[in-house]
Amino acid sequence: MNDGARPVELDCQWALHGKRPGTDYQILACSTGDIDADGYAEILHRFSTGTPEHLPQIVLSWAGREQEQGRIGMAIQEAAPPGQVDGFGRAFAYTRYFCFPYADVADRPVTYTEFYRGIRGLDQPENRDPARCSLAPMNAALIGPAVTAQARSAAALLLTGRQVVVYGCDYVPLDERLKFLDVVASLLPYGMRTRYSAATWASSVSDHSLRLTFAHDKRSGAHNLLFGEPAEVPAEYPVARQYHDWLRSFDDPAEPIELLTRVNEPLRLQDGARALELLQHAHRPKEPAQTVVDVEGHPAVRPPVTEAAPTLQFLISALNVAVRNRNRPSIDNALTEITRLAARSPTRTERDDAVESVRETQILQEGTLDKTDPHVRSQILDAILAAVFSPLTEKHIDEISGMAGGLREELLSAMLRMGEKTQDVDLIVANLLPAGAARTAFANMALTDLIAFATRWPKAVQINARIIDRLERDLSALRPEVPGEIIELLERHYFLSAAIFHLSPPPDPRKPAAADEAAYTRLRELLRLAYGDAPRAGSLNRMTGLYAEPDRALLRLAALERIGTLKGYSPWTILVEEPVARARLEAETKRRIERLLDDEPPSDESTDGQSGQGGQGGQGGQNDQDAPEPPRGPDDDGQGGAVTQILPSDPGVPPKTPRPFWRKRFWRPRARHRERHRGGAPAVRLVVGVGFCLVGLVILSRVAIFMVNLGGD
Numbered sequence: 001m002n003d004g005a006r007p008v009e010l011d012c013q014w015a016l017h018g019k020r021p022g023t024d025y026q027i028l029a030c031s032t033g034d035i036d037a038d039g040y041a042e043i044l045h046r047f048s049t050g051t052p053e054h055l056p057q058i059v060l061s062w063a064g065r066e067q068e069q070g071r072i073g074m075a076i077q078e079a080a081p082p083g084q085v086d087g088f089g090r091a092f093a094y095t096r097y098f099c100f101p102y103a104d105v106a107d108r109p110v111t112y113t114e115f116y117r118g119i120r121g122l123d124q125p126e127n128r129d130p131a132r133c134s135l136a137p138m139n140a141a142l143i144g145p146a147v148t149a150q151a152r153s154a155a156a157l158l159l160t161g162r163q164v165v166v167y168g169c170d171y172v173p174l175d176e177r178l179k180f181l182d183v184v185a186s187l188l189p190y191g192m193r194t195r196y197s198a199a200t201w202a203s204s205v206s207d208h209s210l211r212l213t214f215a216h217d218k219r220s221g222a223h224n225l226l227f228g229e230p231a232e233v234p235a236e237y238p239v240a241r242q243y244h245d246w247l248r249s250f251d252d253p254a255e256p257i258e259l260l261t262r263v264n265e266p267l268r269l270q271d272g273a274r275a276l277e278l279l280q281h282a283h284r285p286k287e288p289a290q291t292v293v294d295v296e297g298h299p300a301v302r303p304p305v306t307e308a309a310p311t312l313q314f315l316i317s318a319l320n321v322a323v324r325n326r327n328r329p330s331i332d333n334a335l336t337e338i339t340r341l342a343a344r345s346p347t348r349t350e351r352d353d354a355v356e357s358v359r360e361t362q363i364l365q366e367g368t369l370d371k372t373d374p375h376v377r378s379q380i381l382d383a384i385l386a387a388v389f390s391p392l393t394e395k396h397i398d399e400i401s402g403m404a405g406g407l408r409e410e411l412l413s414a415m416l417r418m419g420e421k422t423q424d425v426d427l428i429v430a431n432l433l434p435a436g437a438a439r440t441a442f443a444n445m446a447l448t449d450l451i452a453f454a455t456r457w458p459k460a461v462q463i464n465a466r467i468i469d470r471l472e473r474d475l476s477a478l479r480p481e482v483p484g485e486i487i488e489l490l491e492r493h494y495f496l497s498a499a500i501f502h503l504s505p506p507p508d509p510r511k512p513a514a515a516d517e518a519a520y521t522r523l524r525e526l527l528r529l530a531y532g533d534a535p536r537a538g539s540l541n542r543m544t545g546l547y548a549e550p551d552r553a554l555l556r557l558a559a560l561e562r563i564g565t566l567k568g569y570s571p572w573t574i575l576v577e578e579p580v581a582r583a584r585l586e587a588e589t590k591r592r593i594e595r596l597l598d599d600e601p602p603s604d605e606s607t608d609g610q611s612g613q614g615g616q617g618g619q620g621g622q623n624d625q626d627a628p629e630p631p632r633g634p635d636d637d638g639q640g641g642a643v644t645q646i647l648p649s650d651p652g653v654p655p656k657t658p659r660p661f662w663r664k665r666f667w668r669p670r671a672r673h674r675e676r677h678r679g680g681a682p683a684v685r686l687v688v689g690v691g692f693c694l695v696g697l698v699i700l701s702r703v704a705i706f707m708v709n710l711g712g713d
Helices: 037-046 112-119 140-146 149-158 174-186 190-194 238-248 254-260 272-282 312-324 328-343 348-361 374-388 394-404 409-417 425-431 435-443 447-456 461-478 484-492 494-503 514-531 537-544 550-563 572-582 587-597 617-621 671-676 682-712
Strands: 008-018 026-030 057-063 071-079 093-101 131-135 164-167 212-214 223-226
Touching: 008 037, 026 037, 037 057, 037 093, 057 174, 071 112, 093 112, 112 131, 112 174, 140 174, 140 254, 149 164, 149 174, 149 223, 149 238, 174 212, 174 312, 238 272, 312 328, 312 348, 312 374, 328 374, 348 374, 348 394, 374 409, 394 409, 394 425, 409 425, 409 435, 425 435, 425 447, 425 461, 435 461, 447 461, 447 484, 447 494, 461 484, 461 494, 461 514, 484 494, 484 514, 494 514, 494 550, 514 550
Parallel strands: 164 212, 164 223
Antiparallel strands: 008 026, 008 093, 008 131, 057 071, 071 093
């Protein structure tokens, strides 16, 4: 392993600062070494940030009077575990402090971010020995993409000797703040870390000596930078302006970082002139540009080196700050960058980081965007959803609901506008819209997609109710000539009989026939809308199939009543008698069907006249505004996510290989049919008849062979 890839092993001295019952803040424990408890207390006091509004927070500091013997330190402020209070019953915070000699990393630099990663989960040894941690060495190529114009400005302004405060960033995540402080430090000579101090938060009014801090408001006497916005270095600071120009002269942001790590002589932040002098020696002149030629010997143009873009996580944080500050130019810039990143398909890691940023900034919540122009709100939602949640899945819907505090209409509309979505997501999102908007959304969807969904998810009653309402409205509008392709589509999907069957109310012991009667009535109405007076003769088997599922059985009975007689459809006798015996229908309905089975003419009761009465069959002609809300599923208790309340765990699709009709037990009809078919059930008679025919054919063949042999003799 080469030296650049070998981990940097450090022995860190440490201290724990907090309270014991009945005491004020003090050093509770510390490691052995040349810094005692009083020394640690002095370091923490010197770099005190004031009372933090949120925890945890991180403070970068230094220690040591002589720079050559200086130390690099980091303090992590964390809330005490729940239940721990001081003597007055107040909550308090613990501060864990770690430091190591600068000389240990002068030749093998490490970053503050890596230092935090190494000590974040580190426990202080009980024997007070230094804590051992292993850190990855600094890599300029990994830091370069995070360099921004504001980071360059902050680094140059630190050389003026005044404090630099970044404000307007209350909702920027802790990791992003630390990364910014680390990038600014990387844009300074590495030796300046012996006097570099910064914090992820500090009070704007407290008296502290931190040089670079995040704060809620501006600080008097400091260079105040609005987060995400670059700043010019005042002309009164020529050294800082020269340094700023030097940073901006590089096309590759990683190149100056690589040069600055070589300037490891301990320096103060005010030593800008000395830093520029040392950089002249550290700067290696670029190799002369080589002439690049193509295959034909003509000069070729090298593509320009462009600065790497900030991460998606950083852009979302910057967008959140711009929204809260109502900074329209910053909003537009952030949206442009987010859209550009979305076009190149971010990696899964980038999306996961961006999801955390969306959750922490709460940018999807209505309270964050309520004061933004509606058109800009739509742009923000479109950009974030496309960059972070594309392609949209059922899981994302529940995840977005949790982040946004619910699914309001403008957020659902943004989901519908997304270009990449998995199957069925459009229907789920549209169903979550208010009634009027949902009807409009369903009306704009392809009928083939709606019918396919109802076939796949017959138990998704909320969506299927809207689908069947849409189907009935379309068929009513197309009458009396419904296009053949629509009828064929419905026949292939059995007129959505399974979905209609599950739309019926749950069985009621007091009204056992209510469920099947409602489904039967609606199927009968759907057939009337599709076929008119009677179904076509060649479509009957395609319409119901040969299986006796409960929903198909009701479809057969509805089709039978539409036909009016079984004359000419003798195979249907077998397929209808069993459903009549099993169906839980009203007595009058059964009597009508049984008269048709006996080839009796239909009664004076007109099927068409009854199609609009009772059940749900008459909804095809209702006004859209009066259409009822879709029913809730039998297992829908209102709990769970937005998707789990719509799509049941069991889709309700019938088995793919049901028992064929010839293996059904057709020999158990009602007593009336047993008397009618004295020789047994029709299936039994058919089998017996075929058997006799086969036996007769065998006998005849034997006789014919005997006669041929006899004539030959």
